[in-house]
Amino acid sequence: MSERLFASYWLETPLDPAAAAAAMAGEQSTGTFVAVPGETPEIHERHAARVEHIRPLAAVDAPPLPGARGGSATERPRYNRAEVELSWPIENLGPSLTTLMATIAGNLFELSQLSGLRLRDIRLPPAFAAAYPGPQFGVAGTRRLAGVEEDRPLIGTIIKPSVGLSPAATAALVRELCEAGIDFIKDDELQADGPHCPFDARVEAVMAVINEHAERTGKKVMFAFNVTGELDAMLRHHDTVLAHGGTCIMVSLLACGPVGFVALRRHAALPIHAHRNGWGYLSRHPALGFDYVAWQKLWRLAGADHMHVNGMVNKFSEDDASVIRSAKACLSPMFAPPARGYEVMPVFSSGQWAGTAFPTFAALGSIDLIFAAGGGIVAHPDGPRAGVASIRQAWAAAQAGERLEDAARTYPELARAVAAFG
Amino acid sequence: MSERLFASYWLETPLDPAAAAAAMAGEQSTGTFVAVPGETPEIHERHAARVEHIRPLAAVDAPPLPGARGGSATERPRYNRAEVELSWPIENLGPSLTTLMATIAGNLFELSQLSGLRLRDIRLPPAFAAAYPGPQFGVAGTRRLAGVEEDRPLIGTIIKPSVGLSPAATAALVRELCEAGIDFIKDDELQADGPHCPFDARVEAVMAVINEHAERTGKKVMFAFNVTGELDAMLRHHDTVLAHGGTCIMVSLLACGPVGFVALRRHAALPIHAHRNGWGYLSRHPALGFDYVAWQKLWRLAGADHMHVNGMVNKFSEDDASVIRSAKACLSPMFAPPARGYEVMPVFSSGQWAGTAFPTFAALGSIDLIFAAGGGIVAHPDGPRAGVASIRQAWAAAQAGERLEDAARTYPELARAVAAFG
Numbered sequence: 001m002s003e004r005l006f007a008s009y010w011l012e013t014p015l016d017p018a019a020a021a022a023a024m025a026g027e028q029s030t031g032t033f034v035a036v037p038g039e040t041p042e043i044h045e046r047h048a049a050r051v052e053h054i055r056p057l058a059a060v061d062a063p064p065l066p067g068a069r070g071g072s073a074t075e076r077p078r079y080n081r082a083e084v085e086l087s088w089p090i091e092n093l094g095p096s097l098t099t100l101m102a103t104i105a106g107n108l109f110e111l112s113q114l115s116g117l118r119l120r121d122i123r124l125p126p127a128f129a130a131a132y133p134g135p136q137f138g139v140a141g142t143r144r145l146a147g148v149e150e151d152r153p154l155i156g157t158i159i160k161p162s163v164g165l166s167p168a169a170t171a172a173l174v175r176e177l178c179e180a181g182i183d184f185i186k187d188d189e190l191q192a193d194g195p196h197c198p199f200d201a202r203v204e205a206v207m208a209v210i211n212e213h214a215e216r217t218g219k220k221v222m223f224a225f226n227v228t229g230e231l232d233a234m235l236r237h238h239d240t241v242l243a244h245g246g247t248c249i250m251v252s253l254l255a256c257g258p259v260g261f262v263a264l265r266r267h268a269a270l271p272i273h274a275h276r277n278g279w280g281y282l283s284r285h286p287a288l289g290f291d292y293v294a295w296q297k298l299w300r301l302a303g304a305d306h307m308h309v310n311g312m313v314n315k316f317s318e319d320d321a322s323v324i325r326s327a328k329a330c331l332s333p334m335f336a337p338p339a340r341g342y343e344v345m346p347v348f349s350s351g352q353w354a355g356t357a358f359p360t361f362a363a364l365g366s367i368d369l370i371f372a373a374g375g376g377i378v379a380h381p382d383g384p385r386a387g388v389a390s391i392r393q394a395w396a397a398a399q400a401g402e403r404l405e406d407a408a409r410t411y412p413e414l415a416r417a418v419a420a421f422g
Numbered sequence: 423m424s425e426r427l428f429a430s431y432w433l434e435t436p437l438d439p440a441a442a443a444a445a446m447a448g449e450q451s452t453g454t455f456v457a458v459p460g461e462t463p464e465i466h467e468r469h470a471a472r473v474e475h476i477r478p479l480a481a482v483d484a485p486p487l488p489g490a491r492g493g494s495a496t497e498r499p500r501y502n503r504a505e506v507e508l509s510w511p512i513e514n515l516g517p518s519l520t521t522l523m524a525t526i527a528g529n530l531f532e533l534s535q536l537s538g539l540r541l542r543d544i545r546l547p548p549a550f551a552a553a554y555p556g557p558q559f560g561v562a563g564t565r566r567l568a569g570v571e572e573d574r575p576l577i578g579t580i581i582k583p584s585v586g587l588s589p590a591a592t593a594a595l596v597r598e599l600c601e602a603g604i605d606f607i608k609d610d611e612l613q614a615d616g617p618h619c620p621f622d623a624r625v626e627a628v629m630a631v632i633n634e635h636a637e638r639t640g641k642k643v644m645f646a647f648n649v650t651g652e653l654d655a656m657l658r659h660h661d662t663v664l665a666h667g668g669t670c671i672m673v674s675l676l677a678c679g680p681v682g683f684v685a686l687r688r689h690a691a692l693p694i695h696a697h698r699n700g701w702g703y704l705s706r707h708p709a710l711g712f713d714y715v716a717w718q719k720l721w722r723l724a725g726a727d728h729m730h731v732n733g734m735v736n737k738f739s740e741d742d743a744s745v746i747r748s749a750k751a752c753l754s755p756m757f758a759p760p761a762r763g764y765e766v767m768p769v770f771s772s773g774q775w776a777g778t779a780f781p782t783f784a785a786l787g788s789i790d791l792i793f794a795a796g797g798g799i800v801a802h803p804d805g806p807r808a809g810v811a812s813i814r815q816a817w818a819a820a821q822a823g824e825r826l827e828d829a830a831r832t833y834p835e836l837a838r839a840v841a842a843f844g
Contacts, residue, residue: 028612029583029584029585029612030583030584030585030586038582038583038586038587038591038595038800039582039583039586043583043585043586043587044586046586047583047585047586047618064707065706065707065739066706066707066708066739067706067738067739067740067741068739069739091616091617091618092585092586092612092616092618093585093612093614093616094615094616094617096614096615096616096651097677098614098650098651098652098674098677098678099612099614099615099616099650099651099677101674101676101677101700102611102612102614102650102674102677102699102700103612105676105700105703106611106612106674106677106699106700107611107699107700107702107738108702109700109701109702109703109706110701110702110706110732110738110739110740111702111737111738111739112737112738112739114739117702160460160461161451161452161460161461161465161469162451162452163451163452163465163469163514163515164452164460164461164465164466164468164469164514165460165465169460173460189524189528189529190450190451190514190515190521190524190525190528192515192518192520192521192524193516193518193521194513194514194515194516194518194521195513195516196469196513196514228520228521228524228681229518229520229521229681230520230681230684230685231653231681231682231684231685232685234681252520252523252524252528254523254527254679255519255520255521255523255524255528255679255680255681256520256679256680256681257676257677257678257679257680257681257682257683258677258678258679258682259650259651259652259653259656259677259678259679259681259682259683259685260653260679260680260681260682260685261679261681262652262653263652263653263654263681263682263685277524277528277529278523278524278527278528278529278531279531279532280529280530280531280532280533280539281527281531281704281710281711281712282703282704284487284488284489284531284532284710285486285487285488285707285709285710286488287707288703288706288707288710289703290703310532315533315534316489316529316532316533316534317487317488317489317490317491317532317533317534317536318489318532319489378460
């Protein structure tokens with residue numbers, strides 16, 4: 001085999017970046033801290049990771065992360081920044097998602113040769129596409145199941161309060177949201193199978209409402225039931241949702257992990273709504289962890305259909321440019337033809353309301369997304385129906401190139417949303 | 423139910439720490455960014471997370487993490503640091519490891535009210551011990567299977583080079599290590615089931631050597647085979663190791679994730695050696711992510727038997743005090759009687775050799791550990807047998823209160839190790 005996989009990093013080091021990159025390549029393929037007898041030239045030739053290129057960036061005086069060693073002992077140390085790409089022969093690991101993670105993101109972030117390391121992107125050979133089925137529904141399958149024509153995003157919301165509602169109270173809220181014209185509803189990630197709202201009872205109560213509404217109106221609202229839990233329960237809960245006519249399940253990616261997720265995907269007959277709660281601990285410091293562009297590819301390979309990307313003007317610390325970069329990554333192919341591209345539907349949420357539709361469409365240039373608003377719908381001063389209407393109005397106006405201020409003069413629900421949340 | 427679970431954090435905020443802690447409690451229980459109709463006083467009373475206490479620390483001028491908002495608009499902002507403890511009623515989630523993770527470490531690290539957040543420790547009610555079986559072997563079971571009496575640590579090593587050896591070449595190295603008197607050997611985390619060293623062939627070749635050695639000498643060396651992969655393969659590989667008389671399996675925790683790990687644990691009849699590769703991205707910045715004291719409890723609950731803690735004077739960026747804090751945490755009970763304590767065996771590795779036994783014993787005050795040396799054994803100038811001998815000598819001397827320099831005068835293998843690695 002001659003296929004290789006590639007990972008690009010931003011790094012900072014008190015050493016020459018070439019020396020730091022070489023240490024990374026050694027640590028993650030054939031090396032240890034002293035030469036060992038078995039590391040023959042043949043093994044090195046066949047299996048060593050390769051430094052593909054190094055692009056130096058500006059150096060700085062103070063390192064972002066503690067614990068780096070090396071560099072000049074006499075002068076004040078300088079910390080050199082660079083973009084680096086490494087590659088590995090696929091023969092080292094085979095097309096394994098788990099060994100891939102140990103290889104590209106294992107014992108690297110602790111290296112004392114580094115004072116900063118961020119995985120920016122990965123490129124995988126087609127063998128990975130052959131080994132992992134990827135998203136089963138993606139954008140088109142989700143639109144079909146949700147019955148939303150391709151002229152607007154799916155408009156969604158979250159069950160709030162996150163915890164405390166009984167199955168009956170959840171179903172009552174779902175009824176109100178169905179009547180309001182919603183396309184998509186999700187459980188909160190804090191709500192899975194807790195004692196006050198058991199999973200099976202919640203599915204039964206919620207699906208009775210959704211099915212009754214579908215029979216009456218022809219529109220089956222998509223509800224993402226949070227199945228995150230032990231694997232047996234996740235598979236059973238998936239089957240329960242399917243048996244009740246449900247059309248989506250939700251998983252908290254970091255609480256589940258890749259192995260459980262892939263096992264669920266191989267069993268699933270429903271789209272998997274992937275929630276990234278905890279993402280902040282992987283990304284909040286810019287000199288450590290993961291860019292979303294790299295990280296989301298791992299989960300698309302594992303089979304996610306919807307990936308959370310935060311929202312524009314959100315309540316968290318992430319800026320808008322980063323949110324849009326994430327969403328565009330979700331909509332971009334991760335394999336070249338003839339392999340499928342494994343595109344997934346980005347989910348915009350956190351502090352969303354009608355007004356944030358405008359910058360979202362302007363920056364993304366696509367309507368293939370789930371636009372999820374919590375308070376922006378249920379706390380609309382005229383109720384959830386007006387909340388949903390305001391968001392539909394906002395997207396129609398944004399797609400038509402109108403400005404929020406002008407559209408608000410046309411649509412009363414949008415005007416009231418601006419008054420409440422603007 | 424009135425049981426609560428507790429999580430303690432170090433935080434930094436441009437706000438009053440009490441306001442930041444309240445935002446955390448709201449985000450992770452009943453709140454959203456605007457009040458919603460369903461958040462009744464009854465739900466708040468029963469389900470809201472509680473701020474248990476706040477201990478202010480010194481404030482600073484510059485925040486460690488970007489993206490924080492709030493604080494004074496006119497004066498230069500100050501960033502207030504504090505230790506905070508939150509608690510939740512178990513009724514919010516039930517004794518679920520995955521919902522626990524979404525609750526204590528979900529959408530928190532991105533909050534714009536914070537400029538730093540670190541999960542320091544957790545305390546779980548006994549309901550979790552009833553729901554999860556925890557370590558199946560721990561310290562005593564591992565000693566029994568490895569045949570190492572309780573007068574010294576297990577002395578271990580890692581197959582190196584990490585990648586490139588065929589099953590036959592791996593087995594040849596294992597034969598040399600068995601002859602050298604090793605107690606424990608592990609696969610490298612980069613080696614799982616790659617095309618040049620398939621899992622089944624490796625187990626067959628390695629266990630033939632280990633079994634032959636055991637029949638001849640009465641000592642069965644413990645080999646931790648890296649089963650990390652898809653769940654079906656992990657279970658099958660576990661069974662293969664068991665069928666060949668093997669006594670341990672290894673899992674890369676972050677590549678596997680909690681759900682796959684618990685599923686494996688519930689199936690397993692062998693100790694699970696838990697590898698923490700990738701831990702750096704969760705911990706390298708002191709103002710973000712996890713203290714190991716908190717993190718290792720999640721994996722002990724999930725059923726790990728051995729937990730990697732890095733090593734003293736290691737090749738990574740972590741300092742010795744942190745390593746010892748981690749190891750002591752592994753050996754400390756995480757539940758009070760009558761529940762079991764779920765103690766696990768800490769694994770010291772990374773740059774270890776005979777000399778590092780002395781500071782390790784001095785700081786830890788225990789011999790209940792796996793002391794794993796790669797180059798420190800196989801690169802000993804007189805070969806692996808001398809490498810293992812030097813480490814046994816070092817531990818005997820350290821336990822007897824001798825100093826390295828004095829012991830090196832007694833033991834020639836130790837003296838040669840000092841000359842090579844000291």
